[in-house]
Amino acid sequence: MVSPISKSAREIKQYPNSSQFPDNSNYDLVEEVFPDGSIYKGEKLNSKRHGKGKFIYSDGGVYEGDWKLGRMDGYGALYYADHSIAYEGEWKADKFEGRGILYNEKNSIDYSEKSYDLKNLDNLNNHWVKYEGSFMEDKKEGSGILFFPNGDKISGTFSGDKLSGKNCILYKKKGEVVKGEWKDNKLIKLN
Numbered sequence: 330m331v332s333p334i335s336k337s338a339r340e341i342k343q344y345p346n347s348s349q350f351p352d353n354s355n356y357d358l359v360e361e362v363f364p365d366g367s368i369y370k371g372e373k374l375n376s377k378r379h380g381k382g383k384f385i386y387s388d389g390g391v392y393e394g395d396w397k398l399g400r401m402d403g404y405g406a407l408y409y410a411d412h413s414i415a416y417e418g419e420w421k422a423d424k425f426e427g428r429g430i431l432y433n434e435k436n437s438i439d440y441s442e443k444s445y446d447l448k449n450l451d452n453l454n455n456h457w458v459k460y461e462g463s464f465m466e467d468k469k470e471g472s473g474i475l476f477f478p479n480g481d482k483i484s485g486t487f488s489g490d491k492l493s494g495k496n497c498i499l500y501k502k503k504g505e506v507v508k509g510e511w512k513d514n515k516l517i518k519l520n
């Protein structure tokens with residue numbers, strides 16, 4: 330994940346402190362335009378993005394949500410340049426951290442009838458739709474569910490972006506349920 334640029338703003342509009350900052354602290358509402366065309370609109374505290382804000386990347390992608398001391402931190406949503414959702418959930422220090430939903434931008438081909446060999450998830454490439462679950466440092470970490478275009482989904486424990494656990498369950502579109510143990514994205518044994 331690339332953090333918003335930190336170059337000096339070319340243009341800054343400051344708005345008077347409003348009633349949402351009752352103590353008239355060092356909060357400002359600003360609109361900043363950067364040399365590459367990216368824009369930040371939102372709250373700042375002591376000249377750092379802090380509070381609610383929206384960052385529009387020069388490629389058209391958008392982050393909208395909470396900021397803390399200049400970083401995406403709290404709850405927020407990230408959108409691809411085509412305005413489709415990329416991630417919605419919790420953030421810490423510009424990274425996915427906590428619970429969230431990650432959507433696959435490259436899953437644009439219809440694989441709805443395709444059957445997948447889920448014995449080795451490394452072979453899936455971008456043939457997944459979304460992941461709902463826990464994240465740590467931008468990686469799938471903890472409990473989560475990975476969804477596939479054909480309606481299958483796999484639920485289990487992820488470690489370092491890989492499915493690894495004894496009680497993983499694969500739910501097939503046609504009602505079949507497969508329980509097994511995966512390690513580093515590979516099926517070790519069926520339960």
